[in-house]
Amino acid sequence: MNQEDSLDLLAKVSGINFPLPTSHQGLLDLIEDAQFLPIPLTLAGVYLKRNSSVNIDESSRLYREQLLKGLQEEGTQSGLQRASTQSLIQTACAIAFSNLNTHASNFLRILVFMHQRGIPEEVFQRAAEGISTYTSTIPPTETEDRVTAFLKTLLDPFLEGDPSWNGTAFMHLMAEMLDRSFLDFVQPGALYSMPPCIRNLISGTQISDAPFYCRVATHLLALAIDPARDDDEELKFRQLIAPHVNSVLIQGGNVSLDEAARFVLVYMTNGQLEEAETLQLEVLAFRSRMLGIDDPLTLDSQEQLDTIYRMRGKETPDAHSIEEDYFASLPFSQLSRRPRVAQNRISPLNDIVKHFTLVSHLRDLTHDLGPYPTARTSWGGIGDIYRGVMRDGTEVAIKTLRSSRSKPESKIIKYTAREIAAWSKLDHPNVLEFLGLAVFQNQLVMVSPWMHCGDVVEFATxxxxxxxxxxxxxxxxxxxxxxxxxxxxxxKGANALVSEDGIVKLTDFGLTIVQEPDVYISITEQGGGTERWMAPELLLEETAVRSEKADVYALGMTFLEIFTGLPPFSHVRRNCVVVATITRGEGPQRPNEIALYTRHSDRVWDILQQCWKWNPGERPTAGQIKGFFYEIM
Incomplete structure (x- = not known):
């Protein structure tokens, strides 16, 4: 239908007779005041014609009755008449939109989102051609998987077998949108226009899922950028979309690491070198933290940063000498949220992460860790503790286990997975909270709150x-x-931390045994612990298994630490001598410090001696020991 047909339809619906539409200025004024073009009115006519067994005149009569009924209910003032007319037209639009197939309706949703932001439809062609060759260098988030699946479904019909752009298929769908009056072109070659009622209708349906459609539009922009090209056509396109990239980043849109790397190219082409430097620094920071500074992707990021520095006439820092204060002034961007290493390098690690997040419902905090380098605060034979900061400013401890010749990476992953499985099941005020897992420098790590007061022995002093x-x-x-x-x-004392409010938090569950088959991971369970705190049965028998009674023995030694501030058998320098002493059945001597810190020194010393009984069966339970100290308190 053309404009005359639309006005004729409106005349029939409204019960107005006139020879020529243009001679009735009042009717045109009504449309203009209501900010509705004649095109949406076509929807009402098309719907009535296609969905009625009677002719157009009879359909219009029924439609007019509905209009008049609405006017009678709401009054007859011109404002109310206009509102009722708008409401009926909007209803017709909604009916027509609901009749679209899934592909067409999704296509129109994205067109609306892009049209509101002035993004040219050329993005569709370039994104469609780029999606088949695009590979993420990091395992995607659940949202990113959803975006990718959505776009593949949306763009596949516009591709031929090569795959290359099928302009005919695209234009057929655009023609359908024009035929149904969802779109219009003011002039050939111009950006399509969109009737306000259509735009408002579809925008209203997107409110609950607006972040998702923003992610789709962002990914379309990234796909449309070809990093391998630097010809005039590519450079002109980057200049064309620069305002939209800027809008996505400034307004806080989520972008992935790979998208950010492509947007850096847009900034560089457009001469926005300061913005390019800031964004590239974050890309480099994430890759340095997640992959290590010698990874090829990190080195590529460093090379790109060097180029930006040269363009700005600045010195280029060496990636190997990046210090924490180098990043201290960087703002948080909206880089999302799961920068990780290439999936083909960590498939076992990625499988474990997916298991814990999807099956065990644990939090993957990789994307929540800040991009800045973290400080290693302690290290041991197989692990390190890093002090890090979450994006919301929360200080956290990041525990990693380190591979070695005797403990290869595959076994370290098992150790870490076992500790996560055990730790995540615990929920007690005196057990350090497990916040979640993350991937850090190509390792599976555990994240917990940072304990500012140190360990219990330090706190006791x-x-x-x-x-x-x-x-x-x-x-x-x-x-x-x-x-x-x-x-x-x-x-032991080093594995019991204290919070700022003086609450003891037991930690380090690397040698924990969970006596449930559903969380058991096959690793040798014999022995273990630290010699000065180990029960004699663990030192005497090679096949001895850690037990509750062995925990009680170590608990007694930790009590001794708390009162003396020193490790057990502190007067003996060599561990082998300590082991010999323990296996002979000899325990620590009574220290004078107990009497200094409690008037129940005899009772406390008796508790410690019960913990160290040679026969494990004669030792009290942890629950009984808790009761003993409760009585003293």
């Missing part, structure tokens, strides 16, 4: 510290674990 209270809290944690059929396996 502070003036006013109640050592019996610390022992009570620690025994409460162990009693809870044993009630959950979990054996810690490495209890």
């Amino acid at each position: 502070r003036r006013g510290a109640n050592r019996c209270s610390l022992c009570l809290q620690l025994s409460s944690a162990v009693a809870y674990m044993h009630s959950m059929r979990v054996i810690h396996g490495d209890i």
Whole structure:
């Protein structure tokens, strides 16, 4: 239908007779005041004609009755008449939109989103041609998977077998949109226009899922950029979309690491070198943290940054000498959220992450960790602790396990997975909270709150510290674990931290045994622990298995640490001598410090000696020890 047909339809619907539409200025004014072009009115006529067994005149009569009924209910003022007319037209638009197939309706949704932002439809062609060759260098998030699947379904009909752009298929769908009056062209070659009622209708349906459509439009922009090209056509296109890329980043749109790397090219082409530097620094920071500074992708990012520095006439820092203060002034961008290493390099690691997040419903915090380098605060034979910062400013501890000749990477992943499985099941005020897992420098890591007061032995040396209270809290944690059929396996002062409000938090579950088959991961369970805290049965028998009674023995040694501030057998320098002493059945001597810090020194010493009984069966349970200290308190 053309404009005359549309006005004729409106005349029939409204019960107005006139020879020529243009002679009735009042009718045109009504349309103009309502900000509706004649095109949407076509929808009402098309719907009535296609969905009625009667002719157009009869359909119009029925439609007019509906209009008049609405006017009678709402009054007859011109404003209400106009509102009723708009409402009826909007209803007709909604009916027509609901009759579209899924592909056409999704296509129109994206067109609306792009049209509102002035993004040219050329993006469709370039994105369609680029999607078949686009590969993410990092495992995608669930949202990114959804975006990719959505776009493949949307763009596949516009591709031929090569795959190359099928302009005919695209134009057929655009023609359908024109025929149904969803789109219009003011003049040939111009950006399509969109009637306000159509735009408002579809925008209204997108409110709940607006972030998703923003991600789709962002990914379309990224796909349309060809990093391998630098010809005039490509450079002109980058200049064309620069305002839209700028809008996505400034307004806080989520972008992935690979998208950000492509948007850097747009900034460089457009001469926005400061913005290019800021964005590239974040890309480099993430890749340095996630992959290590010697990874090829990190080195490529460094080379790109060097180019930007040269363009700005600045010195180029060496990637190997990047310091924490180098990144301290960087703002947080909206880089999303899961920068990780290439999937083909970490498929076992990626499988474990997916298992824990999808099956065990644990949080993957990779995307929540800040991009800045973190400080390593402690390290041991197989692991390191890093002090990091989340994007919301929360300080966290990041625990990694390190591979070695005796413990290859595959086994380290198993150790870490086992610790995650055990730790994540624990929920007690005196057990350090497990916040989630992450991928850090190509390793599976564990994230927990940062404990500012250090370990329990260090905290006990502070003036006013109640050592019996610390022992009570620690025994409460162990009693809870044993009630959950979990054996810690490495209890000592260094593995009991203290929060800012003085709460003891037991940690380090690397040697934990969970006595449930559903979380068991096959790793040798014999022995383990730290010699000065280990029960004699673990030192005497090569096949001895860690047990609740061995935990109690180590708990007693940790109590001794809390009161003395020193490790067990501190007067003996060599561990082999300590082992010989323990296996002979000899325990620590009574220290004078116990009497200094509690008036129940005899009772406390008796508790410690019970923990160290040679026969494991004679040792009390952790629950009983908790009761002993509760009585003292």
